[in-house]
């Protein structure tokens with residue numbers, strides 16, 4: 001098996017990312033490194049390449065992160081960028097009142113990563129490993145698959161109130177996301193890639 005799934009990170013015309021702490025390239029590297037350390041199985045069967053493109057997206061309506069993501073998707077529909085990459089992660093410096101990220105959760109029957117209109121994720125500040133979190137949603141990563149390895153170190157997919165992926169139903173009351181995938185998230189994502197390999201850049 002060779003090839004890789006591809007993610008591109010872009011910003012917006014209105015609120016371009018201004019390198020607060022991490023540049024977009026550093027964020028792209030972080031997303032790729034973490035994925036290749038934990039989602040890839042060592043046989044290059046699930047490899048990811050994440051890059052940055054200078055292309056800028058236009059978002060007019062920012063009522064909430066979901067609306068912003070849908071606006072970005074509409075804009076990208078008229079470009080060729082979303083056809084080249086499996087996921088487009090749009091990041092900017094806008095500050096939302098509520099959630100700062102949104103992505104459609106891919107599943108067997110409703111794919112996201114690798115599709116024209118739903119393989120698009122949006123987020124603002126990079127706190128709580130939001131970039132990794134939103135990208136993982138498009139590959140089928142689920143919230144109710146948090147895990148705890150130590151005090152308040154939860155998986156990339158963890159959210160307050162979510163259930164642990166193993167059966168004891170422990171919930172997380174904090175959103176402190178360790179930059180790590182737990183087993184359940186790894187399984188979700190690998191099975192998404194296996195199911196949709198024909199749509200992804202493999």
Ligand SMILES: [Zn+2]
Nearest residue numbers: 133137143159
């Ligand atoms: Zn989420």
